[in-house]
Amino acid sequence: MTDLEFSNVFLENMGVLIPGTLKFDGTSAVFKSDKKIVKVQVSDIKGIRWQKLGNKPGIRFALQDGSSQRMGGFKDSDFEKVNSFTDSNWNVRIVQSDLFIKGWNYGHAEVKGKNILFSSEKQPLFEIPCTNVSQCVANKNEAILEFHQNENIPVSLMEMRLYMPVDPEMEDETDKVEEFKKAVLAYAGLEAETEQPITLLTDILCTTPRGRYDIKVYPTSIALHGKTYDYKIPVKSINRLFLVPHKDGRHVYFVLSLNPPIRQGQTRYSYLVFEFVKEDDQEMEITLTDELEEKYGNNLKRDLDGPLYENVSILFKVVCNLKVTVPGRFIGNSGTPAIQCNHKQNPGLLYPMEKGFLFIHKPVMYIRFEEISSCHFARSDAGTVTRTFDFEVDLKNGSSLMFNTMEKEENAKLFDYLNKKDIKIRNSTRIDNKKNDVDSSDEEHDPYKATVTAEGRGKDNSDDDESTDEDYDLDKDLKKQKVDRDSSEGSGSEPDDEYDSGSEEDASGTGESEPDEENSGNKKKKSEKTKKSREPMKPKLGKNGKEKKEKKVKDPLEPKRATTAYFLWFQANRLSFKEDGDTVADVAKKGGAKWKEMGSDDKKEWEEKAAKDKARYEAEMKEYKKNGGGSSSASTSAKPAKKAPTSSPTKYKSKEHISDSDDSDSDEEPKKAKKKPSREATPSDDSDENDIASDNSDDDSD
Structure with missing residues (x-):
């Protein structure tokens, strides 16, 4: 007997078609995929039907317990292969059943x-x-x-x-x-509210979703009654149970994983998180019928005594028929299996478990090791001395999760834990830290931080006057400013100039110079000041060295621009490929990939909508310009014409200017001052010579 195997087959599960392979052997039919494995034993099969499933031939296994399993994706020619195999090996013939698809509204249910x-x-x-x-x-x-x-x-x-x-003809119906x-x-698997629950838990704190609830536990469902919301959760939708301690050592979290999740408006909750006080003891009475005692056996007693969190975990373990997952051997720096960290700026606790990471909370998530491709320890530059690090988890689906601001002492413990679990680490460097050694030798030296710190300390030590607080005296400050202006050289209305260290002034800083060079030095200072006053204002430059453009003011009456076909499609389908935890960039990346995969026929609808929107924009824009729109914005954005620099008469004459004019009364031609490079003027600037010449002519006229 040879086994029969089909690829490209899908399993129907609550509307989802899960792709995989189906294999027939002598005792069973096994469906395998990346997400699910379903095995149908021959002894459990009541009948097999061949019918349409998703517009393709499929097979339906009717089981002895009344349930069924449906798989599709076959070809019409596969019927003979499957029927001959089941008839010869299982002694079961397949019945062909055509669905009635005329679309009548009346029928029988x-x-x-x-x-x-x-x-x-x-x-x-x-x-x-x-x-x-x-x-x-x-x-x-x-x-x-x-x-x-x-x-x-x-x-x-x-x-x-x-x-x-x-x-109406049947009165006793x-x-x-x-x-x-x-x-x-x-x-x-649902029970009516009028039936007796197994037990009642009152005023239980639930952190996700937030609130206090009264919990009624039924054999097949769990009912939560709060002040605002009520939930009814089938037991079959609970697929995992977690019991983990809080970092403070006084509280305990009990977590239920749900699939499908419950809803609160537009928000979905895939996890229920209950918080208990560790020292809270409470007796719990369990109502068990003879049928329930036979079902649960000796696993559930009628009276439970001890800590409340232990009683609740035992109750859910028996009712849901699931194991309660607790932390493994990992112990963090705090002495507990919890690591304090942030996820997307939401504080929480990360629990390294035996088969994955559990994060509580906002959002609560469980990351299995088989979903992880690698991990990365990243440096956190939150302060001058690095006391924390970031932990990045890369998933096999291409996305990544970042947990920030972990304590530096957790690095070595988490590193050893990942190595024991054979999880790939991209930067495989283990850092040992001493608790009391903040400036330890393993810190990387950052020259920029050291420079900034040194400059800050220098500024703090340079001004002794700032060490104490004094009242501000306005009159004293004004007198000081007046004395400074009178003692400085030149006119009081002109700002002080900066000179290069290579000037010909006396090194003592008194401003005295040699007698032969006094006239030329004074004239050069005056020419530089005059040049500054006559020089037009330079336009502001951007980072790239180009002149900054004035920001245009948008007209509120201007028509809205046309939208492209991609953005029309993206706005309509964004929620379809958005998943919990996705950022804006993740959603945009997924949308771009899906748009590239779409064919021309699929894009045709959106391209037609974009063409209509473009025609709308062109028509509105034409009407807008016809009514005079756009002229005001153009006029405001135009640059004003630059005015030619004009020299204003000097109101006051400085001492140097008077002495220069007296010396210029002689018949000898005044000597031209030698040009000295400054920060404002360069040796190639032609305007310097014109300014100096005009200064000399003014002196001659005086």
Whole structure:
């Protein structure tokens, strides 16, 4: 006997088509994918049907417990292969069943096994597993079905209403709606509120979603009743349980992982986080029927005594039939398995577990090791001395998670932990730190930080007057400024000039110079001052050395610009590929990749919308310009014409100017001052010579 295997087959799970491979052997049919493995034993099979699934041939396994498994993606020619294999090896023949797809609105609804079957003229239209139903409400002649939501699909069925009229000829007819509701709730794993719960937990603090709730635990569901919101969670949607201690040592977190998550408005919560005080002891009474005692065996007692968090974890462990995951051997610097850090500026605790990382909270997340490609220890430059580091986790799907501001003492412990788990570290350098050695030798020397620190210390030590606080005396300050102006050279209305260290002044700083060079030195100072006053204001320059342009003021009446086809498509489909924890850049990257993969037929709709928007913009812009729009903005953006520099008469004459004019009365031609380079003028500047010549002519006229 040879096994039969099919690739490119998909498994239907709450509207999601999971791709994988299906293999038939002598005892079972096994479906394998990256996310899920489903095994159907021959002994559990009640019947097999060949029917359409997602517009492709598929196979439906009806099981003995009333449930079913549906797989599709086959070819029409595969029917003979599968039928001959099951007939010869399993002794089960496959029945071909064509769906009735005429689209009639009238039909018959009944619960068969664990599925709701809709049929018309004794032919099936479609079926829905009862386990997908989150609530069923009976309202006179109408039954309302609400369904669990799956976050992995963009479109899902929210609600369905079935009208069941009463036949007036049959007076003793039973209530169809109530009978239908009872059958759906029985197989959907839901219990009515009127039934007795196993136990009641009052005033339990829940940090995610925030609030205090009364919790009713039923064998198949958990009901949370708060002041504003109520939730009903099926037990089958709880897939993991965590019990971790808080870093303070006084509190404990009990975490429930949900799939699908619960909703609070537009917010989805994939985790429930309950917080308990470690020293809170409370007796818990459990109501167990004979059927429940047989179901749970000796794992659950009628009376539980001890810490409340232990009793709750035992109760959920038995009811959900799941293991409670606790921290492993990792112990951080605080003596607990928790590491204090931030994620996207939200403070929380990171727990290195045996098979992944658990972060609490905002958002609560569990990162399995099999999803991680590598880790990275990054340096954090929060201060002059690095006391923290950043921990980056790279996932196999291409995204990354960053946990900031971890204490430096956690570096070596986390590094050894990752090595034991055989997780790749991109910068495999282990740093040992001493707790009391802040400026340790392993710190990298940063010259820029050292320079800034030294300059700051120098400024603090340079001014002794700033060491004490004194009252500000306005009159004293004004007198001081007047004395400084009178004692300085030149006119009091002109600012002091800066000179290069290579000037011909006396090194003593008194301003005295040799008698032969006095006239030329004074004239050069005066020419530089005059040049500054006549020189036009230079335009402001940007970082690239180009002149800055004035910012244009947008006209509010100007029409809105046309939108491209990509942005129209992106705005309409952004939420479809956005996932929890994605940044704006991540969503844009995913949108660009999806747009590139789309064909011309898929883009045609959005390109037509973009063309209509462009035509709209051109028409509105034409009307806008016709009414005189755009002229005001153009006039405001135009640069004003530069005025020619004009020399204003000097109001006051300095001592040097008077002495220069007296010396210039002689018939001898005044000597031209030698040019001296300054910060404002360069040797190649022609305007210097013109300014000096005009100064000489003024002196001659005097």
